[in-house]
Amino acid sequence: MLLTGLAILTIKYLGDARPPADANQNPKGRMMTRVSSIAVNLMVMVLLVACATTGPGGEKSVILLSEEQEKSIGRQVAQEVESQENILQDSLWQSYLTEVGEKIVAVCDRPDLGYRFRVIASDQVNAFAAPGGFIYFYTGILDMMDTEAELAAVMAHEISHVVARHSVKTLQAAYGGIILINLALGKESQELAGQVAGTVLNLALTGYGRSNELQADEYGVHYMVKAGYNPNATVDMFTKLAEASGDQGDRGFFENLTASHPETQERIRKIEAQIAAMDENVQNLPIYPDRYRAMKRRLE
Numbered sequence: 001m002l003l004t005g006l007a008i009l010t011i012k013y014l015g016d017a018r019p020p021a022d023a024n025q026n027p028k029g030r031m032m033t034r035v036s037s038i039a040v041n042l043m044v045m046v047l048l049v050a051c052a053t054t055g056p057g058g059e060k061s062v063i064l065l066s067e068e069q070e071k072s073i074g075r076q077v078a079q080e081v082e083s084q085e086n087i088l089q090d091s092l093w094q095s096y097l098t099e100v101g102e103k104i105v106a107v108c109d110r111p112d113l114g115y116r117f118r119v120i121a122s123d124q125v126n127a128f129a130a131p132g133g134f135i136y137f138y139t140g141i142l143d144m145m146d147t148e149a150e151l152a153a154v155m156a157h158e159i160s161h162v163v164a165r166h167s168v169k170t171l172q173a174a175y176g177g178i179i180l181i182n183l184a185l186g187k188e189s190q191e192l193a194g195q196v197a198g199t200v201l202n203l204a205l206t207g208y209g210r211s212n213e214l215q216a217d218e219y220g221v222h223y224m225v226k227a228g229y230n231p232n233a234t235v236d237m238f239t240k241l242a243e244a245s246g247d248q249g250d251r252g253f254f255e256n257l258t259a260s261h262p263e264t265q266e267r268i269r270k271i272e273a274q275i276a277a278m279d280e281n282v283q284n285l286p287i288y289p290d291r292y293r294a295m296k297r298r299l300e
């Protein structure tokens, strides 16, 4: 993608270059200087944004979108979501969700992004994360939970999608060359954000694909333990979601994954193996059922 971007850009600038005002200068040479300085600028810029943290243990990936561009896309998605959905009018729930979210954020590998958490009043059994740290939970999924640790489990999974920049990576795969050219031409991020917001929202709502989901599961378990929650809540929650989605035919669990039954079982098995390999003290971490029960009553 990087090479394609550079090639297209070079052709574009060759075509645009005007003859120099100073006739003493070699026009071709000047043009080439301009082209190569643009190429150098582009490469410097790519290097600046390229290596970003995308997971625990110093995990890094090539990321072409700046954090500000990612946030700009996220803001457009958030605007879209909040104009279409009913935000739950309960400030206690909004602050409770934020409190649990911030506990995970504090221990994650992208803690300074400036996250925002919102509850949507809807029976849908779903939760999702838009790029830039905009995180949504439907009351439908909150209603299925019995402990704060179960909320933390889904929260940690969603925050992991943001940490791993799954939506950004998917966008790069789809729009790689265009993103590079827009960056190099200094196009407004708002414009770029507008072009891709629809794609991103769809992605966030439907899930990021099998391997990204498995990665979000793995990071999620890691983060929730770091935040002091019992990781077995992930198994409890995923089992409940898998059973509930079984009743709805081929609709899978959250982010409306169209995961087939064996895939769901595979996710649960992997999480169980990950927990089994952890220090046995994690088994003693709390799940906070009382705190959650009090909040759940407010949804009735």
Ligand SMILES: [Zn+2]
Pocket: 157, 161, 207, 208, 213, 216, 254, 255
């Ligand atoms: Zn997911």
